[in-house]
Amino acid sequence: DIQMTQSPSSLSASVGDRVTITCRASQSISSYLNWYQQKPGKVPKVLIYAASSLQSGVPSRFSGSGSGTDFTLTISSLQPEDFATYYCQQSYSIPRTFGQGTKVEIK
Amino acid sequence: QVQLQESGPGLVKPSGTLSLTCAVSGGSISSTNWWSWVRQPPGKGLEWIGEIYHSGSTNYNPSLKSRVTISVDKSKNQFSLKLSSVTAADTAVYYCARPTVTHGCWYFDLWGRGTLVTVSS
Numbered sequence: 001d002i003q004m005t006q007s008p009s010s011l012s013a014s015v016g017d018r019v020t021i022t023c024r025a026s027q028s029i030s031s032y033l034n035w036y037q038q039k040p041g042k043v044p045k046v047l048i049y050a051a052s053s054l055q056s057g058v059p060s061r062f063s064g065s066g067s068g069t070d071f072t073l074t075i076s077s078l079q080p081e082d083f084a085t086y087y088c089q090q091s092y093s094i095p096r097t098f099g100q101g102t103k104v105e106i107k
Numbered sequence: 108q109v110q111l112q113e114s115g116p117g118l119v120k121p122s123g124t125l126s127l128t129c130a131v132s133g134g135s136i137s138s139t140n141w142w143s144w145v146r147q148p149p150g151k152g153l154e155w156i157g158e159i160y161h162s163g164s165t166n167y168n169p170s171l172k173s174r175v176t177i178s179v180d181k182s183k184n185q186f187s188l189k190l191s192s193v194t195a196a197d198t199a200v201y202y203c204a205r206p207t208v209t210h211g212c213w214y215f216d217l218w219g220r221g222t223l224v225t226v227s228s
Contacts, residue, residue, distance in 0.1 A: 001169070034214040036153075043202065043218040044153065050212040087153055089215035091206075095168040096155040 002026050002090050005101035012107040019075040021102045022035045023088035028068045032092040035073045037065055038101075047086075048073060076088070109218035111203045115140045119197075119226050125190040129203030129219055137161040141206055143215065145176060146199040152198075158206070161187055167168045183227035193226045200224075 003026040012032040013019050023033065030049040036044040046055045048064035049069060061076040075082055085107055115127035117169040128165040129142070136142065140178040157167035159177045165173050190197060201224055 031210075034212065036215075042216070046214050046216050049216075050210045050215040053209070055216065056215075064203060086219045087213070089153070094166050095170070096213065098155070100155040101152045 001095055001096055002029060002093055004088055004090055004097050004099040006012045006088055006102050007100060008085075009100065010105060013078050013083055013104045013106050014107045015078055015080055018107075019082075019104060020076050021040075021073045021088075021104075022081040022097050023066075023071045023073070025069045025071075025090055025092075029090045030093035031067045032090055034089045034091065035062075036087045037082075037084045037091065038087065044087065066107065075104075109205065109217060111205065111217060113201060113203050113219045113222040114226070115222060117223060117225060119193055120228055121194055121226055123193055125188070125193050125197060125199055125201075125224055125226070127144060127188045127203075127222065127224070128185050129187070130183075132184070136179060136186065137181055141213075142186045143204045143206055144161045144180070145202045145204050145215070145218075146198040147202070147221075148196075156190075156201075157183075158187065193224050198224065198226045 005024045007022045033051045035048040038044040052064045063074045085101045085103045110132045112130045119125045141158045143158040157177050159165045175193045179186040200221040202221045203219040204215040206213045207216045
């Protein structure tokens with residue numbers, strides 16, 4: 001199995017801050033990396049697919065980059081509705097594994 | 108638009124079998140899609156369980172493979188999950204989901220609302 005490791009596990013930030021979350025794969029996954037946002041009690045929502053493609057309807061303050069084993073999700077200016085848990089997920093191979101999540105909290 | 112809805116018992120006894128169904132509405136399960144199950148224990152992260160194509164081809168998470176069966180019923184436009192020999196560790200919100208493939212990358216862009224299954228006597 002490919003292990004996905006996110007860092008940090010949690011962070012505190014203020015509205016307007018630039019936030020970066022990192023995801024590292026245990027082996028190369030090319031660009032087969034997706035990012036999801038999940039709010040408490042809600043269904044996960046895809047933000048970024050194929051490492052850097054913005055899903056339709058997702059605000060442009062979200063961006064993704066990386067390839068191989070190292071990837072980042074960046075929120076350019078944190079908004080109140082962005083406080084949530086973020087997960088990366090690889091689709092390079094079966095099983096389709098997720099990172100452990102990064103919780104973004106209000107500072 | 109396509110919607111997914113999970114259904115099934117919310118409480119299963121230890122050593123029993125968890126059975127869930129995902130009804131697909133607004134579209135055909137025989138479309139060019141795979142159909143998946145993902146679970147999330149309370150307060151924890153997401154775990155992919157497995158997937159099925161309308162032809163019946165399946166892929167399972169090796170960690171669960173010996174206990175999991177995913178099947179499709181095209182006449183009812185639904186697919187199902189069975190997980191046997193459950194323990195408290197199988198307590199989770201179970202989601203059905205539909206992956207989309209773009210640029211060769213699979214991502215889950217459609218989810219059911221999820222259903223909590225508790226394993227307890």
